[in-house]
Amino acid sequence: MKKILIVDDSKFSQKITSSLIKQYLDDAEFEFAGDGEEGLEKFKADHPDYIVVDLLMPKLRGGDLIEKIRQWDIDARIFVISADVQKRVRDVIEKMGVLSFINKPLDEEKAKKICNIIRNDAR
Amino acid sequence: MSDRVSKEDVLKELFNVGVGHAAATLSDIIDKKIVLNVPDLKVLDIEQGKNELDRFLNNVAEGAVMVSSITFDRQLEGKVSLIFPADKMHRFINLCLHEEHEQIGNMEFTDVDFDTVKEIGNIVLNAIIGELSNTINIPVEYSLPEVTVLNDASAELFVCGCESNFVLMLYITFDIEGTEIEGAIVINMTLKSLEDIVQTIDRMFNGR
Numbered sequence: 433m434k435k436i437l438i439v440d441d442s443k444f445s446q447k448i449t450s451s452l453i454k455q456y457l458d459d460a461e462f463e464f465a466g467d468g469e470e471g472l473e474k475f476k477a478d479h480p481d482y483i484v485v486d487l488l489m490p491k492l493r494g495g496d497l498i499e500k501i502r503q504w505d506i507d508a509r510i511f512v513i514s515a516d517v518q519k520r521v522r523d524v525i526e527k528m529g530v531l532s533f534i535n536k537p538l539d540e541e542k543a544k545k546i547c548n549i550i551r552n553d554a555r
Numbered sequence: 556m557s558d559r560v561s562k563e564d565v566l567k568e569l570f571n572v573g574v575g576h577a578a579a580t581l582s583d584i585i586d587k588k589i590v591l592n593v594p595d596l597k598v599l600d601i602e603q604g605k606n607e608l609d610r611f612l613n614n615v616a617e618g619a620v621m622v623s624s625i626t627f628d629r630q631l632e633g634k635v636s637l638i639f640p641a642d643k644m645h646r647f648i649n650l651c652l653h654e655e656h657e658q659i660g661n662m663e664f665t666d667v668d669f670d671t672v673k674e675i676g677n678i679v680l681n682a683i684i685g686e687l688s689n690t691i692n693i694p695v696e697y698s699l700p701e702v703t704v705l706n707d708a709s710a711e712l713f714v715c716g717c718e719s720n721f722v723l724m725l726y727i728t729f730d731i732e733g734t735e736i737e738g739a740i741v742i743n744m745t746l747k748s749l750e751d752i753v754q755t756i757d758r759m760f761n762g763r
Contacts (some may be wrong), residue, residue: 441699442666442670442673442674443670444651444667444670444671444674444675445674448584471621488586488677488697488699488700489699490699496721515677515681515685516681516685516697517576517680517681517682517685517686517689518685518688518689518694518695519689520694521694530746536580536674536678537580537583537678539583
């Protein structure tokens with residue numbers, strides 16, 4: 433079973449992300465956090481296999497959350513799903529060693545890509 | 556840019572790219588074809604902007620609107636708001652959530668409704684401002700998006716009174732399989748930001 437923590441302040445996006453990933457990854461179970469701080473707490477407490485992080489969130493933004501996660505676990509497996517389409521933002525986040533940076537909205541093709549990365553991820 | 560007409564033309568074209576991206580994005584969410592028309596873009600000073608927006612609020616939305624907005628700063632500073640007539644929003648939200656029931660004219664909104672419109676607004680406004688930022692290579696940083704319903708909206712709420720600010724108004728019509736929702740995008744930005752955009756466009760296209 434792959435444990436996936438989705439950190440997004442939008443319940444609408446949480447629902448879309450989890451349901452689309454579930455379509456292509458039967459053995460996925462999900463946890464949710466509504467802001468960066470909660471995401472960090474759940475990451476430390478529950479040790480998910482993968483984290484899906486939004487960037488624009490209250491309390492702790494996605495970029496800062498990724499940095500803090502990296503301090504805790506340098507090998508953490510992180511996907512970013514964000515509405516921000518700026519190339520510079522993508523460059524900065526990709527340099528943080530995320531598995532993939534994907535623009536919202538998530539659709540079937542993008543969800544398949546995430547699930548293939550997870551399947552092929554030999555840890 | 557030598558005259559206002561050409562400046563507005565180029566700005567309109569720039570925003571059209573973002574609106575096209577936003578339409579594709581919304582279409583993905585709703586899983587239906589969406590046509591977003593941008594019939595007009597106006598660059599206005601604060602007083603003109605308030606008058607223009609008040610006309611829209613009175614004529615189209617009759618004062619009751621749902622507004623999704625986001626503030627941006629760094630090299631470009633301003634606030635962008637996506638304004639919809641509130642009475643059409645249940646139809647729009649149901650399409651986003653893939654739900655069937657209709658509540659025409661109902662002005663009560665749940666937390667799920669607000670959350671949905673906030674996220675859709677976030678995606679659409681990011682598409683518009685982000686594409687602009689990419690084209691002119693000037694970065695922006697966003698605040699958290701906000702969404703609110705206003706029963707008696709007036710332009711004062713969207714347009715800051717600072718004299719050094721400008722207003723860019725884009726009227727957009729969402730045509731979702733025959734259902735038309737007339738909305739507006741109001742970008743309230745500093746004069747310096749607008750000048751930076753225009754100068755950058757000038758350099759890019761005219762080599763000045």
